Amino acid sequence: MIWEALGSVLLGLALSWAALHRLAHRLPPRRTVLAAGSLGALFGALVTHAALGPGLVLGTLVGAVAVSAVVLSLLIRPAGRRLRRSAAA
Secondary structure: OHHHHHHHHHHHHHHHHHHHHHHHHHOOOHHHHHHHHHHHHHHHHHHHHHHHOOOOHHHHHHHHHHHHHHHHHHHOOOOOOOOOOOOOO
16 A cells, blocks of 8 residues: 555646646646645545445556546636636626
């Protein structure tokens, strides 16, 4: 389990770094993104390991990356401001 946890944190950090590299202008500060990605991956590994059971390391790591990607996607801000027309106008 310790190797799954360590691997998931490293994968979360790698995914966070890639997101920062591609979308730095649309993400919050670097420390927040790196922490959210790694903690999301750790939580994803915990949930996936509990669901699948021991012995399925690859499945656990895939679940960790999926949860980390979802957490990181929640941090992305809109690219630009759009003016919306209200329904009343």
